Amino acid sequence: MEAVNQTLLREILEQIAHEMSAAPDRGTVATYIPELAKVDPAQFGIAVSLPDGTTLTAGDAATPFSVQSISKVFMLAIALGRLGDQLWHRVGREPSGLAFNSILQLEREKGIPRNPFVNAGAIAVTDAVLAGHQPRDVLGELLRFVRMAAEDDDIHINKAVAASEQATAHRNIALAEFMAAEGNLRNAVALTIGTYVHQCAVEMSCAQLARAGRFLTNAPGAPRLVSAARVRRINALMMMCGHYDGSGEFAYRAGLPGKSGVGGGILAIAPGRASIAVWSPGLNERGNSKLGSAAIEMLVRKTGWSVFG
């Protein structure tokens, strides 16, 4: 693999941050979680973390933001470590072709969510990890995992965001109740949803998130938190389902596995090379960060990091 010169990379990041800070059309900040609706859409940050931990940043890369659905990746890694392939009895591995919070698919497939990254699937994963434990224990495990991955203890859950999301969680509760009706939930709905909304409220900066994603590069020097085979599978799932029903578009444009969150963050992995985090709060019509998606596309074009050749 031809190494990308760090000086060049730094220049590329500066160039991207510069272009993005001036972008007129920045998408729309998610409003359904009131706490998130307050975030200033003018912000943009980007960070690239190399396997050895060297982390290059530009823009607002030190500002913590709500990772939201990106937390699903870390909880999935924990669930696979705990349950192994047993997890796949409760959730599928196919893209959904529908919106991230669709109930329709869940009905068609009898309570088995299509993949671990649609909301229903992530709730099932959290429920599988919860398995009779206390929410605080599971959330503690998640924080330990993320902090170890990022080699940074200053990563926390924003309780105001969690409370705000809890108050508007009707649709996620509906998904959980529906799974309960179909026998695909093990804990009380309130416990599982309570855990889930707190997990989504983890906050990281781009720099922290990029560092936390290094274990997914499978590169020598990166933290090895799960087996190499499992890393490949998580990456495959991110590629196929990481951007809801905009996953095809992200694969087509960026060519990397990645996971987005409605807080405006995206984690993308260049296998063997780097972990990338971007953040810009405005979303496109599929619910993915508008400038974030464009930034990763630009980065990949300039670095040649696409997995597709």
Place this chain on the structure above:
Amino acid sequence: MEAVNQTLLREILEQIAHEMSAAPDRGTVATYIPELAKVDPAQFGIAVSLPDGTTLTAGDAATPFSVQSISKVFMLAIALGRLGDQLWHRVGREPSGLAFNSILQLEREKGIPRNPFVNAGAIAVTDAVLAGHQPRDVLGELLRFVRMAAEDDDIHINKAVAASEQATAHRNIALAEFMAAEGNLRNAVALTIGTYVHQCAVEMSCAQLARAGRFLTNAPGAPRLVSAARVRRINALMMMCGHYDGSGEFAYRAGLPGKSGVGGGILAIAPGRASIAVWSPGLNERGNSKLGSAAIEMLVRKTGWSVFG
């Protein structure tokens, strides 16, 4: 990139062919095209073609088979060359979450197929290339493209298979008529479907197909039939949608972009490294070659060719 030793690769292929020839559960040969139902399910072939054209094979790699939906990849390359991004007004780029011949999705999205690899999408692509020309001209162009890609002129259309498929094409005609009703068809349904069934009836051996796929590796030495950027995009589409509603499973297990056909063939691309073709007529419940899928998974495990790290 660490090169895989050719001797080792040859051994791997032999081992795979040996294991597959003995597999007791070989899936089910597609019966809806009578000509294809006659094919002996005991066959298995595999070929790996390196960018320079060196092609290693094992098993029944010299037996021609009906490529069926794999032809969609080549027609897509032609369509993109002809229309560029205009093509995307007529077909989407997202996985469908539904069966390959589903009409349901088409209704939900007003006649715009979800991607170029579901049947409706491929019919729209063929229709876009046809654009007032004669079917024989379009089929001639397809054959020229494939022969050039494979550097082999001995590639033909099996007219008995085309006739057999034409006779049972009700569902594909329904898709085309539905698109016509929604204003997303430019030619007479009979012309477009006639072209489509002939395109699906192209026959290649594994060796020929593997060679024909080299242009998608974007590797130095491989034929350059489309731009590097377009290659990446075609690979992305194959990754996301190449195995119908089993695309997630193939990505999860094999970790390569690929396209399957109901004739039992699969073309998979290891970007920068090799083009791979397998063939075994028995299909799994998603309509993809059962042993073919397993063979590519085994090959990737032994070579480390997954794009996911």
Place this chain on the structure above:
Amino acid sequence: MEAVNQTLLREILEQIAHEMSAAPDRGTVATYIPELAKVDPAQFGIAVSLPDGTTLTAGDAATPFSVQSISKVFMLAIALGRLGDQLWHRVGREPSGLAFNSILQLEREKGIPRNPFVNAGAIAVTDAVLAGHQPRDVLGELLRFVRMAAEDDDIHINKAVAASEQATAHRNIALAEFMAAEGNLRNAVALTIGTYVHQCAVEMSCAQLARAGRFLTNAPGAPRLVSAARVRRINALMMMCGHYDGSGEFAYRAGLPGKSGVGGGILAIAPGRASIAVWSPGLNERGNSKLGSAAIEMLVRKTGWSVFG
């Protein structure tokens, strides 16, 4: 049953016609069949035919119009006479909950249309009557049936309308091809659709249509073309499915079994009392005659003819 005085009834009809002729919002004439798009939306006719044939009219009740889907009622009567309950292997008896030309439902239920009045179901009924005969024979039988029911030989098929509909029949052909793919079509698609578009092009005036519907009143004196039990069943189907996904609304407002057509006609039956025909070309958002629906609602309110008490 308290008889409605004929003088009073005549007054009611005049009043309705007067009110409707002045209605400012008349709905939208269907445009997808070019011949029908030419019809002047200012027209309105109404006719009530008593079992003994006495027919009271008001407005444009002598102007022939295209009965379109109303023909499905007569073809269903013929099909039941020919096949009896065998017909129900090919078509269901439940309201669809979807638009009249939806393919979605057809896919969900494996090619068995939900009822004989959605397009797919009517095509299956026509196909069942066709059963190897010539289209002209089936159309001849339909005309004989309708003429006998109306006791009027001056009822014909408008060939220009049939040709116009044939030219834009893509969606109906799609439905037929889809049923063929699922094994629920016995004749060549072109023959069945050719018969179907001609059947829809039958023309009658309100007076003729009201007279033709008397056999569905099951009243002494009315022509007895099918058994009393079968009349009740046809009426039940009209009540449940006669106005596409506006059937509930029509039952709620009018309280009579009825069948509408996109030509703007409605046939409604007051069992034991009268057969009612209205016509006004403008349609509401569900594809049913806007003023026609209102007129029948008004008539039922003034006569107390609702079947619901």
Place this chain on the structure above:
Amino acid sequence: MEAVNQTLLREILEQIAHEMSAAPDRGTVATYIPELAKVDPAQFGIAVSLPDGTTLTAGDAATPFSVQSISKVFMLAIALGRLGDQLWHRVGREPSGLAFNSILQLEREKGIPRNPFVNAGAIAVTDAVLAGHQPRDVLGELLRFVRMAAEDDDIHINKAVAASEQATAHRNIALAEFMAAEGNLRNAVALTIGTYVHQCAVEMSCAQLARAGRFLTNAPGAPRLVSAARVRRINALMMMCGHYDGSGEFAYRAGLPGKSGVGGGILAIAPGRASIAVWSPGLNERGNSKLGSAAIEMLVRKTGWSVFG
């Protein structure tokens, strides 16, 4: 209207009860509410109540059973009395074409249930009546209404059944949460669902239920609890949607408006003539009482009470 002789009617009921008591295939008792699963499937009761209150019975017509969804009719009458046509902003009037507890439709139509008799619709109706009041007040009003209609104060809610249903109410809670997410719920989900499960747990015997239904006959002598126009509309809704996705079948076979419950009861109305109640706990594949449906069909055949002529 020819009156049916009471002696003859009594004979008919005896004959039906006799035939039904010997029926070998009695359907399947609903198991999802544990309390209901305990009911002995060998039971069968029937009662016909004439407008003046004369009530003829046969079989187990004095045994109280859980009316379940039949309660929706009474709550709808209360809701229409309270809100009038405002109610229709929150629930539609069309048959659903889907199972009684389907979420799919709810998603397609943005949280507006298709009609007041699918579960989601009934929950919306209960929520509309609740409107900030206490559940016990609403349940008190329901009991007063039913007791007045039946002229019988010995009608109660079975709290064990309510508790049993509450414990397995996941799917109904999912429907309520989904409506809450779409802004179509006014009270806390727990309050609305708590009211709903208690409303479903009202118990009546066939004799009581038949008497309670007389107000829907619109016949002189029957209690007049709602206006005549509203009675017709409630009957229309029962006809179109009263038997879930078996409504078409019931209309086709029985020809009367009716409402079934998973406790095995059915209330059917012969407008102007009689109110009919049957009960047999075993259900058919659509969730309606198997013998109950057959009994009403037989009764209508022998009395000529079909509304369809």
